[in-house]
Amino acid sequence: MKEKRKERCEGAADEVTEEEEARFASARLRMVERLRRQRIADERVLDAMLRVKRHLFVPPHLRSYAYEDCPLHIGEGQTISAPHMVAIMCHLLDLRKGEKVLEVGAGSGYHAAVLAELVGEEGHVFTIERIRSLVDFASQNLKKAGYEHRVSVFFGNGSLGLPKFAPFDKICVTCASPDVPPPLVEQLKEGGKMVIPLGSVLQDLYLIEKTRSGGIRKERKCAVSFVPLIGKYGFRER
Numbered sequence: 001m002k003e004k005r006k007e008r009c010e011g012a013a014d015e016v017t018e019e020e021e022a023r024f025a026s027a028r029l030r031m032v033e034r035l036r037r038q039r040i041a042d043e044r045v046l047d048a049m050l051r052v053k054r055h056l057f058v059p060p061h062l063r064s065y066a067y068e069d070c071p072l073h074i075g076e077g078q079t080i081s082a083p084h085m086v087a088i089m090c091h092l093l094d095l096r097k098g099e100k101v102l103e104v105g106a107g108s109g110y111h112a113a114v115l116a117e118l119v120g121e122e123g124h125v126f127t128i129e130r131i132r133s134l135v136d137f138a139s140q141n142l143k144k145a146g147y148e149h150r151v152s153v154f155f156g157n158g159s160l161g162l163p164k165f166a167p168f169d170k171i172c173v174t175c176a177s178p179d180v181p182p183p184l185v186e187q188l189k190e191g192g193k194m195v196i197p198l199g200s201v202l203q204d205l206y207l208i209e210k211t212r213s214g215g216i217r218k219e220r221k222c223a224v225s226f227v228p229l230i231g232k233y234g235f236r237e238r
């Protein structure tokens with residue numbers, strides 16, 4: 001009988017057999033090839049996505065869809081972003097080894113793991129999430145996937161940033177805001193970059209660069225669709 005490797009979460013549905021692991025590895029390779037065909041040409045980002053096991057970041061009943069290029073429900077009305085969106089945001093941030101990154105909206109923890117691959121062992125990712133159960137979900141997933149020492153997960157309102165750990169080289173906001181939250185600009189290093197979806201119904205992804213004089217340069221990149229950033233500097237909860 002094939003030996004089953006039990007993962008940290010309880011329950012039979014959470015077990016992944018060696019055969020399934022092999023199937024997921026092939027699916028991951030196909031996902032990356034598909035992204036390459038969609039003209040995502042940043043090989044560092046694609047390599048990072050090849051290393052992160054996305055199936056460990058989705059609820060067990062959705063694992064067979066883990067490598068499809070679509071967002072998936074992770075509970076609490078929230079989603080893990082589609083792989084192409086993770087790739088685009090990571091590419092725009094132009095991440096380098098040793099950088100310190102803030103992510104707003106931990107969700108499943110997947111995007112944080114890809115960011116961690118890009119900044120390497122010398123860097124660190126701080127991710128903040130406003131829904132307590134998702135803080136636990138992201139933390140458990142990151143541990144299962146082996147990123148617990150490279151990613152720190154916090155509970156709180158990410159529109160305020162994480163002043164205790166600022167300044168950050170890069171900031172990745174994974175929920176849509178009405179405007180760029182001033183605390184995030186303050187906590188970005190001069191010369192640092194931030195990606196952030198702006199807008200409510202119609203949203204666009206922006207690349208923000210903090211200039212040497214402390215101002216910002218803002219460039220629209222593409223139309224997107226994200227869940228809202230809730231809280232001070234974001235939208236009101238409905």
Ligand code: SAM
Pocket residue numbers: 078079080081104105106107108109110111112128129130131134156157158159174175226227228229230231234
């Ligand atoms: N990066 C996540 C991943 O890899 O699974 C996907 C994030 S999901 C698209 C957006 C997340 O932002 C949700 O989990 C939501 O709860 C969170 N969020 C919304 N407003 C927030 C806030 N003010 N502070 C922190 N997280 C927030």
